[in-house]
Amino acid sequence: MSGSTFGKLFRVTTWGESHGPAIGAVVDGCPSGLPLREKDIQCFLDRRKPGQSKYTTMRNESDKVEILSGVFEGKTTGTPISLVIHNYDQRPKDYGNMVQTYRPGHADYPFTEKYGFRDYRGGGRSSGRETAGRVAAGAVASLFLKEMGITVTTYTKSIGPIAISEEDYHFAEITENSLYMPNNDAAKKAEVYLSSLLKNLDSSGGTIECFATGLPVGLGEPVFDKLDANLAKALMSVGAVKAVEIGDGVGAASSAGSLNNDEFCIRNGQIAKKTNHSGGTLGGLSDGSTLLVRATVKPTSSIARTQSTVTSEGRETELSIKGRHDPVIVPRAVVVVESMTALTLADLLLENMGSRLNKIKTFYSEGMK
Amino acid sequence: MSGSTFGKLFRVTTWGESHGPAIGAVVDGCPSGLPLREKDIQCFLDRRKPGQSKYTTMRNESDKVEILSGVFEGKTTGTPISLVIHNYDQRPKDYGNMVQTYRPGHADYPFTEKYGFRDYRGGGRSSGRETAGRVAAGAVASLFLKEMGITVTTYTKSIGPIAISEEDYHFAEITENSLYMPNNDAAKKAEVYLSSLLKNLDSSGGTIECFATGLPVGLGEPVFDKLDANLAKALMSVGAVKAVEIGDGVGAASSAGSLNNDEFCIRNGQIAKKTNHSGGTLGGLSDGSTLLVRATVKPTSSIARTQSTVTSEGRETELSIKGRHDPVIVPRAVVVVESMTALTLADLLLENMGSRLNKIKTFYSEGMK
């Protein structure tokens, strides 16, 4: 029933349908005193805004966010932050022919079975548009992390068969191409690939990678709310994600202990790891090295090609989806993955504060002066 | 702080350290009237029991479970079910040399940083032994699912480079080899591979696959508590798991929409899918086809080979781990993955009941007669 809330202490609740009057999020638990302006959130939303390139949907939304509560004189007050984005480009007519036809790859069928009927306008709640609320909230979490010295970087690692190896990463190039790839050459190849798919009325999947630096050691709450477990949930809850990997991920299956273990050493007087196959977690807790997580995004389900399908009355039919859709979701999902990662980290950062008696005593003895 | 509880309605809380007096679990929210005997749980625990083959640890534990509450006259009462497994083979001396040395691949370092010190006996709470509590609880969830007509099947898909293709699955063979592989020939090859690793003081990773049939359509709670999202958390929370995939998983990244979409059809008068690339979920809800999930397990971190590491005082040192450890965790983790899947499904099955007003009205009007 109530699945629209994520997080325990730094908590977001999202709401809104693709073609309703608005979508939004409520961020509860954000500490007081964080400088927050609408434009800080807007720059996050702009990264997922449609219409940035010919490979993303042509839907025309300004996605302008308003802060309705929780901020006073430019700073968060510790009370819930209500964020609203009005929908302007609602075109219910575009979807008229899909009222009773279940789109392959979409949630139409199980939504109808679960709830008895559905808001069929553009996918309703199961639309990718729902992620705008996540991104608005993620922007707030990211600002909080930044204040804590934590940086999260996210990019497109692969689109279809075009994958970038670690040694070819040039992070400065991420913002230089519309696909958010850390390698402009790869981005060009990916564009050629996408153009050919478009001609074939087809779509592509891809991979998004995200890393975080500056984390304190020990984030994550054993044994179920581990850092990697919460991240896996956070990322898998994004519509098109079909796999989540930490560090070497699926590669660990065919590795050996002697290769996969990261030996410890002392570097600059600090405990460090010689390698980072684990992706920055040990036993589900952050281990002081770079946190590395990867999400696989399936190819866009909305394709113009004719597909076999059925109607809600149980009749076989055919469907070719018209309207405005991304031939690849990956570039716009980059900031969604970053947002979900930031929300996960912010939440565990707060929960971790209560781990040790001595630290709590120090906290309150200083706080009470 | 409090991360040892999983689930919202069908909820498990686990407790216990590797070498404490006992480990256990409390299952809260199990419906009343479910027939439950200790032996129903025991047969699950026996599947993860050490000492089943030469590829699993020689620790000698009977892992005998006791039911301390929640069952009356052979049936669950609707009150919390307390399950306890006493530890008998505690050998704290085996671990004496590891008090201050951080084992590569283990949680020793971040646990110490988080909590200020740690129970160093055999990994304490971060030991694989913690999963016994999960399995005991998972057995209860599985019995509930069985009553609901839901079957969960789990097996070893790969060990190191020895992977079994879908067309070679013989599910009857799963219980015929000690590696729980659905192909006895592959199991033999895997045994040869493991023997060579053992000689080299090394260990192997692998992959566990799990499928469920009989699920009603619509399980999962958008947008964060989706079926796939909750499963991802459930499985990633298991100690050595580094990746979770649904359906085609990482393969979806390089696929195209026309290949990845599962077209709908009518089969036996029912809505069905021609293929199942999605792994049984659409929009994060069960779609009536087989739910398919896969977990990558990293190679056992405890290896006899000498490794570089550091001490808690920040001094570099070397370590070779003695004692009783599995050269591959995968076979014993099969039932852990099955348990976590069962717990996830049981929880969402209960939450789904409140989806539609009409069904709730029918439920109560009949219930009140």
Add this chain to the structure above:
Amino acid sequence: MSGSTFGKLFRVTTWGESHGPAIGAVVDGCPSGLPLREKDIQCFLDRRKPGQSKYTTMRNESDKVEILSGVFEGKTTGTPISLVIHNYDQRPKDYGNMVQTYRPGHADYPFTEKYGFRDYRGGGRSSGRETAGRVAAGAVASLFLKEMGITVTTYTKSIGPIAISEEDYHFAEITENSLYMPNNDAAKKAEVYLSSLLKNLDSSGGTIECFATGLPVGLGEPVFDKLDANLAKALMSVGAVKAVEIGDGVGAASSAGSLNNDEFCIRNGQIAKKTNHSGGTLGGLSDGSTLLVRATVKPTSSIARTQSTVTSEGRETELSIKGRHDPVIVPRAVVVVESMTALTLADLLLENMGSRLNKIKTFYSEGMK
């Protein structure tokens, strides 16, 4: 940190400050198929609207609610329902002199200590205006309960020394006087009392009583989420409430078992109780008789009389509060108490569905046809 969410399955998150641009609520977990229009919510909000009589604040707010999501073609869809009420009559200047002066009886001091600063405009988040979000959500819960055959009735039992005995209740009169008392004569006496207080620049407390009929037997989840426990939290979370009683409440302390026990009997072929000292719960579960709960509301803290107080810099000073304030909060809080009761009942009604295996089996076997 994140305390603005109430409920587990039927869940409300409220947001907004007294003088921010808007206040609102997100209702998550409301079953699909419930007819819901803005005017259904408006009639609830109108009951707490300021300016209904000379005994309530003169603040001029239309409190017009907008539904931004979760409703399609006049019915709830099962997705979060976002409700927004814009603030129009913001008069920050009225509160200018209270920026650094802590008002007695208000949250100014602990809010400032907790968060470092506060939105001082009219109490910010700690204003009674926050309850508008609760009432909007409560209206949705009430509609759901109504569909389930459950009726909730709420009224003013006492204002200052003017209390109405059970034998003098005339429920039809509740809506005939502006104090929502079930006895017009008592209401007249209370008005005289309030007038005298007003002259003395003073304010009054009172008692609100609420009863619910039509509940199925067994609502409540032992041992912490009992019906009475959840109700106590729900009602005590309302700003000015200082006591919550179930049934005979504080009177039970001086009673004897032989008087306080409600004997069972058979009435119209059904199990019934001869008396209802328990207020409709046994062991924290609904027992089929009328649920009866009572909340004590303290006198309005904002009084025009001069009071001693201190500033945030720790200097003693005097304060007389100007502006628009209710000499008695009770009448406007009646619908708040009703709303919190409705939210509590809706939540437990959903959770109760998973109690018995047999009922769950029936539910799904029918649901899957």
Add this chain to the structure above:
Amino acid sequence: MSGSTFGKLFRVTTWGESHGPAIGAVVDGCPSGLPLREKDIQCFLDRRKPGQSKYTTMRNESDKVEILSGVFEGKTTGTPISLVIHNYDQRPKDYGNMVQTYRPGHADYPFTEKYGFRDYRGGGRSSGRETAGRVAAGAVASLFLKEMGITVTTYTKSIGPIAISEEDYHFAEITENSLYMPNNDAAKKAEVYLSSLLKNLDSSGGTIECFATGLPVGLGEPVFDKLDANLAKALMSVGAVKAVEIGDGVGAASSAGSLNNDEFCIRNGQIAKKTNHSGGTLGGLSDGSTLLVRATVKPTSSIARTQSTVTSEGRETELSIKGRHDPVIVPRAVVVVESMTALTLADLLLENMGSRLNKIKTFYSEGMK
């Protein structure tokens, strides 16, 4: 379904039936480094142990607690603390005649309706014996509070008509009489009263009061998880409690703002209140003054006098309860109220740490050195 867990960060899950093999609790989220021995818990359990006087049940239980996890070398490790108390004096035969007869004032009827059947042995899960788990967990919370400089004091304020006024409190006398009253003379009068009730086969109710000092200002999470709201739930969840009051409680209804408001002043250079009608909270947050909460306990439902009742088959009958029962529950419930208060405070103390950005930054910058 799953109602046996209390708390968000400092979290307890209780389990066990009156006549099952054992009862217990799991405490999750207790910070590491807290010295904890079984005898620290035992002294709490001894306060609720039966058989302390002729006014408490003669059931013979040693209530000896065992710590099964979460403690290593005398200190908590930050992992779940499993506490078990074995039941020795199980006498199922005593209850044989109550299998199908519903006891007035007990949960027999709604439990049977909710779950389809019940563990009828001594009330099963709805027995007062369930509170032993709460008290064991409360002892841990109390030790934590003590380390934080917080003291909780609890006592019997009234038994039947024998009530002690504030000016007659002598806290040193609480442990000098078996009724835990802060006035030995009142205790003697109460004993006379109880003796007369016993002769009449009757029982008495009473009032328990609890105060806490040393709390930091600002505990509680607006707007639903306020300190008073969480306390109200905590206390109302205790079996026989029918009312919860904060500060003046029900007395506030007939008070006036000028009397009820606590004026602020400067005392010893600190902000203080001249009076404490509010009971230590403002806006649901701790305000630095003494927290004062009161619970009304109904008369023991189990009385030897013959009562009218019904059977589960719907037949009217009579019942006179034999066996071992307390003529007044209040004295044994004192430590239960204290435990629930301690658990509530411990939980909010942890959550409060994340309120201010600056404090979090200081916490982590020091913690990471």
